[in-house]
Amino acid sequence: MQFENLTKGQFIRDFKDTLHQEQLIRVAKATPTEIFTALAGLIRKYYTDTWIERKHALSDNQEKIAFYFSIEFLPGRMLETNLLNLGILDLVKEGFAELDIDFREVVEAEHDMALGNGGLGRLAAAFMDSLANTGYPGFGNGLRYRYGLFKQRIVDGYQVELPDSWFGSTGNVWEIRKDHDIVDVKLFGDVVLESNEEGRFVPTYKNAQVLRAVPYDVPQIGYQNGVINNLRLWDVEIPEEYELDYPTLEARRRVKDITAILYPNLSSRNLQPSSRML
Numbered sequence: 001m002q003f004e005n006l007t008k009g010q011f012i013r014d015f016k017d018t019l020h021q022e023q024l025i026r027v028a029k030a031t032p033t034e035i036f037t038a039l040a041g042l043i044r045k046y047y048t049d050t051w052i053e054r055k056h057a058l059s060d061n062q063e064k065i066a067f068y069f070s071i072e073f074l075p076g077r078m079l080e081t082n083l084l085n086l087g088i089l090d091l092v093k094e095g096f097a098e099l100d101i102d103f104r105e106v107v108e109a110e111h112d113m114a115l116g117n118g119g120l121g122r123l124a125a126a127f128m129d130s131l132a133n134t135g136y137p138g139f140g141n142g143l144r145y146r147y148g149l150f151k152q153r154i155v156d157g158y159q160v161e162l163p164d165s166w167f168g169s170t171g172n173v174w175e176i177r178k179d180h181d182i183v184d185v186k187l188f189g190d191v192v193l194e195s196n197e198e199g200r201f202v203p204t205y206k207n208a209q210v211l212r213a214v215p216y217d218v219p220q221i222g223y224q225n226g227v228i229n230n231l232r233l234w235d236v237e238i239p240e241e242y243e244l245d246y247p248t249l250e251a252r253r254r255v256k257d258i259t260a261i262l263y264p265n266l267s268s269r270n271l272q273p274s275s276r277m278l
Contacts, residue, residue, distance in 0.1 A: 003046070003088050011088070011095045018042040027099050032109040033170060035101060036079065039092070040110075040173040043082055051219055051228040058137050065137040068128065072262065073142045073231060074121025075129075077110045078174055085132075085221040110173075113218075114166040115145055115233070117262055132222035132229045144175075144216055144233035147261045175216040175233065183213045184239060209245070211255060212237040235259050 019030060019038040030038070058065060075081075083089040096103045115121060124140070131138030151162040189208030193201040213234050220229040236258045238246050246252045 008091055008095050011091055012099065014042055032105040036106045036109040037170050037173055047086060047219065047228060050226060054228050063137055065139050066131060067139045069141045070124035072116030072121030073124045074116030075125040076112050079110050080107050082221055085223045087224045111166040111168045114164050115142060128220045128231055132220045132227050135222065135225055135227050138229040140231040142233050143259050144235040145259055145262050174218050178215045178217055181215045185211050185213050210239055210242045212239045
């Protein structure tokens with residue numbers, strides 16, 4: 001992940017090509033969101049080889065890896081941080097200035113990755129950032145919430161919580177779906193002893209509710225050190241072969257609710273997940 005040979009002119013050409021290919025639009029007509037999406041796509045191309053090499057090196061060298069689990073991760077906007085850590089922030093700003101693009105508007109077009117609600121999420125994100133910056137292998141694990149932080153509005157002197165759909169129209173531009181690591185998870189059901197071919201009793205899992213855990217990987221880029229760690233966010237889906245086990249919309253919604261919202265409404269008046277947030 002060395003960009004000593006990347007010039008402003010080359011970056012401008014790469015960016016224009018990416019904007020044209022992914023958004024089918026020219027710079028002069030593009031919105032800040034379209035420019036942000038194209039820029040993020042270009043950055044992914046820049047760091048992908050390093051990310052893959054990092055994974056292979058850890059596996060080949062059988063290095064120890066710190067696995068970190070948290071109910072929250074709150075990294076905030078990642079565009080400017082990723083550019084800084086890759087060492088090309090100033091180059092991109094200069095290139096955008098030449099293209100007459102307001103860099104701050106592009107930065108603000110990114111939605112906060114609302115996977116946390118406060119201190120716990122910031123601590124987890126800072127820990128992952130520290131691992132990457134110091135070069136330690138780290139692998140974060142969390143849930144891919146659709147709604148994390150809420151939008152606050154004051155109506156008639158009272159706080160009103162509104163859903164913050166941080167995915168927006170662009171989704172999470174930094175994530176990569178990892179289908180080869182999908183896992184079927186069994187919940188509930190019964191464990192019974194059955195005789196196997198050798199006549200031994202072995203525990204058998206029956207009548208389980210089966211859900212599919214789908215991982216999405218987000219890079220954690222170290223500060224100009226060639227280190228990219230992993231943050232894996234898990235989503236939930238209904239396996240195709242078990243579709244008939246969820247015949248109603250309510251049953252399917254209960255599955256989606258697992259990763260729909262960070263925290264439910266636990267007020268004394270309503271102990272069910274708040275409908276305002278779903």
